[in-house]
Amino acid sequence: MTARLLPGGPVADAVLADLAPRIEALVAAGHRPGLGTILVGDDSASAGYIRMKMEKATALGLTSPHVHLPQDATQADLLAVVREFNAAGDVDAVLIQHPTPPQIDFDAALLELDPDKDVDGLHPVNMGRLALGMPGPVPCTPAGIEALLAHHEIPVSGRHVVILGRGTTLGRPLALLLSQKRPSANAAVTVVHTGVPDWPEYTRRADVVIAAVGVPGILRPEHLTPGVTVVGGGVRYEGKRLLPDVDESCAEVAGAITPRVGGVGPTTIAMLFRNAVEAAERRAA
Ligand SMILES: NC(=O)c1ccc[n+]([C@@H]2O[C@H](COP(=O)([O-])OP(=O)(O)OC[C@H]3O[C@@H](n4cnc5c(N)ncnc54)[C@H](OP(=O)(O)O)[C@@H]3O)[C@@H](O)[C@H]2O)c1
Numbered sequence: 204m205t206a207r208l209l210p211g212g213p214v215a216d217a218v219l220a221d222l223a224p225r226i227e228a229l230v231a232a233g234h235r236p237g238l239g240t241i242l243v244g245d246d247s248a249s250a251g252y253i254r255m256k257m258e259k260a261t262a263l264g265l266t267s268p269h270v271h272l273p274q275d276a277t278q279a280d281l282l283a284v285v286r287e288f289n290a291a292g293d294v295d296a297v298l299i300q301h302p303t304p305p306q307i308d309f310d311a312a313l314l315e316l317d318p319d320k321d322v323d324g325l326h327p328v329n330m331g332r333l334a335l336g337m338p339g340p341v342p343c344t345p346a347g348i349e350a351l352l353a354h355h356e357i358p359v360s361g362r363h364v365v366i367l368g369r370g371t372t373l374g375r376p377l378a379l380l381l382s383q384k385r386p387s388a389n390a391a392v393t394v395v396h397t398g399v400p401d402w403p404e405y406t407r408r409a410d411v412v413i414a415a416v417g418v419p420g421i422l423r424p425e426h427l428t429p430g431v432t433v434v435g436g437g438v439r440y441e442g443k444r445l446l447p448d449v450d451e452s453c454a455e456v457a458g459a460i461t462p463r464v465g466g467v468g469p470t471t472i473a474m475l476f477r478n479a480v481e482a483a484e485r486r487a488a
Pocket of ligand 1: 344367368369370371372373374375395396397398402415416417418421436437438439467468471
């Protein structure tokens with residue numbers, strides 16, 4: 204069997220197309236959305252991501268004020284920038300690029316951020332809102348995966364979704380999201396991790412398997428039942444080489460699968476802008 208591909212590009216395009224008139228309406232009302240970005244240090248991959256996000260912000264009609272702190276910046280330097288963005292009237296949403304240099308406590312910086320400006324949806328207040336089903340910014344990769352499955356008409360409601368990984372940016376919030384009582388969620392969600400050594404017993408009984416680990420090639424065909432849907436969220440970079448969790452041979456067993464490149468990534472970026480625009484809409488209201 205060769206799986207149907209589930210590209211993220213068309214999903215991202217649909218999300219961004221929905222945002223365009225909303226951005227226009229905000230601008231017409233005198234509130235151009237602003238996405239502030241903070242980069243600490245010299246990591247070239249991080250600098251590349253920030254540049255790409257700023258260019259996309261400009262293309263969409265958002266302002267993108269940016270602060271680049273040096274590699275030896277202190278925690279106090281970072282907190283000062285976060286507070287500045289919290290207070291800035293023209294900044295609706297803020298991104299603190301991860302990873303940060305070792306002297307920086309990323310979680311402490313996140314805690315300092317105004318939860319309503321937290322574009323990644325990772326502030327404890329927003330994780331709490333997600334757990335309680337309250338409105339607020341939802342972590343971007345989980346939101347992108349839900350949208351990807353809905354866009355490609357992969358049913359989730361009432362079906363068994365197994366998430367491999369319980370990390371804070373992906374597996375854990377995704378489990379909260381897909382178990383919510385909504386038509387595009389409503390799943391029976393199982394989360395497996397290093398504490399479940401026989402996790403293949405679970406993935407083999409799944410309708411949908413989502414890899415959210417960061418261990419290249421961890422998910423293999425023998426862990427799957429024929430026809431299952433496979434979503435690859437976890438990746439590791441070695442230099443510029445992207446190494447996904449999902450071994451390519453899974454496509455021989457799966458019924459549908461995200462492509463090695465251009466799957467979850469584009470949907471994550473689209474959701475970042477959706478969070479930024481929604482933050483602007485809330486502040487403008
Ligand atoms: N595509 C995107 O845009 C995007 C965005 C965000 C994240 N990601 C990727 O998604 C992955 C997960 O991110 P995260 O921040 O949630 O990661 P994380 O916090 O590092 O969590 C990784 C999870 O994988 C589990 N795990 C590790 N090795 C395992 C093994 N051998 N068997 C079973 N489970 C194992 C860990 O289990 P324990 O809890 O037991 O340690 C943990 O729950 C990363 O690769 C990250 O790069 C991608």
